[in-house]
Amino acid sequence: SQQGEEDPQALSIQEGENATMNCSYKTSINNLQWYRQNSGRGLVHLILIRSNEREKHSGRLRVTLDTSKKSSSLLITASRAADTASYFCAFQGGSNYKLTFGKGTLLTVNP
Amino acid sequence: NAGVTQTPKFQVLKTGQSMTLQCAQDMNHEYMSWYRQDPGMGLRLIHYSVGAGITDQGEVPNGYNVSRSTTEDFPLRLLSAAPSQTSVYFCASSPRQGAEQFFGPGTRLTVL
Numbered sequence: 001s002q003q004g005e006e007d008p009q010a011l012s013i014q015e016g017e018n019a020t021m022n023c024s025y026k027t028s029i030n031n032l033q034w035y036r037q038n039s040g041r042g043l044v045h046l047i048l049i050r051s052n053e054r055e056k057h058s059g060r061l062r063v064t065l066d067t068s069k070k071s072s073s074l075l076i077t078a079s080r081a082a083d084t085a086s087y088f089c090a091f092q093g094g095s096n097y098k099l100t101f102g103k104g105t106l107l108t109v110n111p
Numbered sequence: 112n113a114g115v116t117q118t119p120k121f122q123v124l125k126t127g128q129s130m131t132l133q134c135a136q137d138m139n140h141e142y143m144s145w146y147r148q149d150p151g152m153g154l155r156l157i158h159y160s161v162g163a164g165i166t167d168q169g170e171v172p173n174g175y176n177v178s179r180s181t182t183e184d185f186p187l188r189l190l191s192a193a194p195s196q197t198s199v200y201f202c203a204s205s206p207r208q209g210a211e212q213f214f215g216p217g218t219r220l221t222v223l
Contacts (some may be wrong), residue, residue: 042201042217043212043214045185045211048209076193088154090154098156098159100170101135101146101154
């Protein structure tokens with residue numbers, strides 16, 4: 001399977017703490033994206049990092065990409081209860097359009 | 112803009128029945144996709160389209176048909192529903208290859 005793998009599968013933290021989620025993949029990629037899914041809803045795009053980028057920031061989000069290790073991490077700083085959701089990485093490789101998703105990390109932020 | 116819309120929100124079918132899941136987008140996006148989401152499996156690509164009249168298979172296409180007669184619409188057809196097709200189905204669109212995808216709210220399908 002070309003699916004990405006995410007680690008951990010579930011993460012529970014207190015409000016104000018930082019949350020780190022990791023994603024690994026097996027193929028060469030053009031870009032890697034992170035999405036959030038609130039329970040029972042559609043996915044929302046968070047951030048996209050290209051294969052020639054090593055780090056990207058968006059508000060309280062920080063994404064890193066290490067193409068030599070075929071891995072990426074998503075850091076959410078100063079977490080809030082509203083950050084409670086599932087987070088998915090997705091990568092796009094080669095010349096085709098397909099986006100391959102990981103299995104997700106369920107983040108619970110306790111007030 | 113309404114973004115990506117999907118109908119119905121919920122559907123219960125009996126084994127062997129057929130139905131069409133509707134997906135529409137008003138962002139003039141060329142690329143559209145159908146995914147299914149099952150517990151512990153993440154999202155898996157069923158079919159996708161890179162423009163009107165052009166479709167291709169994803170990771171799990173068996174049992175599903177698609178067509179793309181207009182830029183806006185990308186329906187997914189189940190010809191003979193099976194219990195293994197019980198899942199949540201998401202439609203997504205994207206303005207270009209490699210760009211972010213915009214997801215619809217999903218259709219929760221149960222096949223008895």
